[in-house]
Amino acid sequence: MSLTSHLAELQRKHGDLDRQLDEAMAHPSVDDLEIARLKRRKLAIKDEIERLQVPTQH
Numbered sequence: 001m002s003l004t005s006h007l008a009e010l011q012r013k014h015g016d017l018d019r020q021l022d023e024a025m026a027h028p029s030v031d032d033l034e035i036a037r038l039k040r041r042k043l044a045i046k047d048e049i050e051r052l053q054v055p056t057q058h
Contacts, residue, residue, distance in 0.1 A: 010049045017042040
């Protein structure tokens with residue numbers, strides 16, 4: 001998988017998690033632990049996107 005397609009896939013997953021998180025927070029019956037899990041996954045993907053976008057320095 002090329003870097004560009006990998007970044008695109010990560011961005012898609014990040015967007016999907018954002019929508020899931022919005023939906024979960026709109027329903028009071030959703031467990032707080034589930035919301036925290038979604039937030040952690042979203043942050044991990046964001047961190048990976050940023051890591052891949054920053055050029056390596058020598």
